[in-house]
Amino acid sequence: MADRPRVLIVDDELGVRESLRAILQPDCEIVTAGSGEEALALLKDTPVDVMTLDLKMPGQGGMRVLARARELDPEVEVLIITGYGSFDTAVEGLRLQVFDYLAKPFDCDQVRRLVQKALERRSERRRLKDAPDRILSSVSHSLRTPLNVIMGYSSMLRDEQVEQLTEEQRRALDRIQANSTSLLGYVETMLYLADLDRGLHPLTAGPVAVGELATRIARELEPVASAKRLSLELATTGDLGITSDEHKVAIVVRALAENAVKFTEQGGVTVRVDPLPDGVGVEIRDTGPGLPAELVPDLEAELARTGAAPTSRLLGFGLRLAARLARTLGGTLGFHTGPGGTTWRLTLPRTVAADAGTRRAIA
Numbered sequence: 001m002a003d004r005p006r007v008l009i010v011d012d013e014l015g016v017r018e019s020l021r022a023i024l025q026p027d028c029e030i031v032t033a034g035s036g037e038e039a040l041a042l043l044k045d046t047p048v049d050v051m052t053l054d055l056k057m058p059g060q061g062g063m064r065v066l067a068r069a070r071e072l073d074p075e076v077e078v079l080i081i082t083g084y085g086s087f088d089t090a091v092e093g094l095r096l097q098v099f100d101y102l103a104k105p106f107d108c109d110q111v112r113r114l115v116q117k118a119l120e121r122r123s124e125r126r127r128l129k130d131a132p133d134r135i136l137s138s139v140s141h142s143l144r145t146p147l148n149v150i151m152g153y154s155s156m157l158r159d160e161q162v163e164q165l166t167e168e169q170r171r172a173l174d175r176i177q178a179n180s181t182s183l184l185g186y187v188e189t190m191l192y193l194a195d196l197d198r199g200l201h202p203l204t205a206g207p208v209a210v211g212e213l214a215t216r217i218a219r220e221l222e223p224v225a226s227a228k229r230l231s232l233e234l235a236t237t238g239d240l241g242i243t244s245d246e247h248k249v250a251i252v253v254r255a256l257a258e259n260a261v262k263f264t265e266q267g268g269v270t271v272r273v274d275p276l277p278d279g280v281g282v283e284i285r286d287t288g289p290g291l292p293a294e295l296v297p298d299l300e301a302e303l304a305r306t307g308a309a310p311t312s313r314l315l316g317f318g319l320r321l322a323a324r325l326a327r328t329l330g331g332t333l334g335f336h337t338g339p340g341g342t343t344w345r346l347t348l349p350r351t352v353a354a355d356a357g358t359r360r361a362i363a
Contacts (some may be wrong), residue, residue: 004029005119006047010039010065011054011081016104020052020081023108024115036060043072050118052079052102066098075125077118099145101152103159124191147187151180189321192251196324201248203328205352208246210280211236214273217254225261231268232261238275243351248325252333255322256284256344264288267341279331282346291337299323303333 007028009020017032024030031046033039036059039051051069055062066078077099099118102111154176158165165173195201218234225232253271260269267287274281291299302323326333331348 005049006031007115008033008039008042008046008048008051010036010051010057010062012057013054016054016081019106020111023106023111027112028115028119036062036065039065040068040072043069043076048073048076049122050077050079050099050115052081052115055080055082075122077122079114079118098149100148101156103156147180147184151177151184154180189318193321193324196321196328203245203248203352205243205245208242208244208249209240210242210249210282210348211240211273213246213250214253214271214282217250217257218271220254221257221261225269228261228265230261230264230266233268233270234272235270236273240273240275240280242280242348244329244348245352248329249348252322252325252329252346253282253284255318256282256346259318260284260286260288260342260344264341276347279347279349282348283343284346285341285343287341290339290342291335296337299335303335 005028007024007030009017009024009030009032011017011020011032012034014034017034021030021032028050031042031048033042036057039053040060042048043051053062053066053069057065060068062080066080069076069078080098080101082101082103099121100114102114154173158170158173158177192201214236215234218232222232257269257271264286265288269287270283270285272283272285274283299319302320323333326346329348330352331346333347334345336343
């Protein structure tokens with residue numbers, strides 16, 4: 001029990017405290033406080049990873065408690081529990097680095113997901129704090145905090161004010177949400193690349209059903225493709241099982257497929273998985289405009305490298321990560337691009353040794 005993450009639930013309503021306890025207790029150690037004063041007294045003596053905090057409490061208000069909690073532990077992740085919203089609250093939350101907002105009544109799955117994300121970020125911040133690239137840690141935190149608040153608050157406005165919003169206002173909120181999600185994805189990719197270079201993501205080899213994995217990713221991207229009126233076709237044949245790191249294989253395939261959907265405006269995207277004599281091949285073809293000419297030399301240099309030190313100046317994080325992981329997985333990544341579209345060809349060996357992949361990642 002000692003190594004379980006600890007969550008402090010701060011709310012003056014017993015029912016709310018016990019509801020959150022029931023949701024989170026299977027995964028976390030729970031401590032509760034019925035007032036801001038009690039919460040601050042606990043924080044002085046008890047290490048806490050995540051705090052859920054009600055804004056509207058007797059005595060010290062939620063924002064005053066949050067400001068004091070930041071003085072006691074600057075790295076505690078905070079989820080604001082609120083039944084109402086205001087722009088003043090969102091602005092103050094940005095200043096005090098709130099992780100996200102949860103609106104009453106609670107969605108159990110959403111509560112668990114947000115707490116897990118908050119725990120992951122706290123763990124990551126601790127790890128990066130002592131890493132050589134302190135600037136990366138600072139920049140990522142500075143970007144993530146306002147992005148999470150912007151996304152949470154725009155979602156709150158979209159859901160709570162749906163009847164009062166004009167169609168133009170709804171589209172504006174959707175654009176805010178979509179662009180914030182994209183930017184947050186860039187930040188996550190940048191951090192993953194940095195960790196990969198330091199050897200913090202060694203290979204975990206196991207059975208991977210590449211056809212099923214590609215099918216799952218295609219289904220996840222189908223709503224995005226449909227919104228752009230693009231076709232998204234999937235073709236798989238034969239025995240597509242390999243021994244590799246499923247998580248990393250999924251990152252590569254998803255990065256390439258997402259990139260294809262993102263930059264294709266007409267036609268469609270095809271994902272094909274075929275068995276090879278010594279492994280599996282994944283081909284992702286789009287009908288987009290092709291890669292920008294100035295990007296091609298950087299991409300070719302990235303694909304030709306064997307080490308981890310960056311040489312590309314223009315290459316996006318998603319493509320750089322795909323190229324890096326293809327090498328880490330013992331495979332190859334090639335492409336052909338032109339006015340009629342771009343085709344990516346990923347080959348993966350039938351078996352990859354975990355220790356060999358680790359050496360490639362940190363070479």
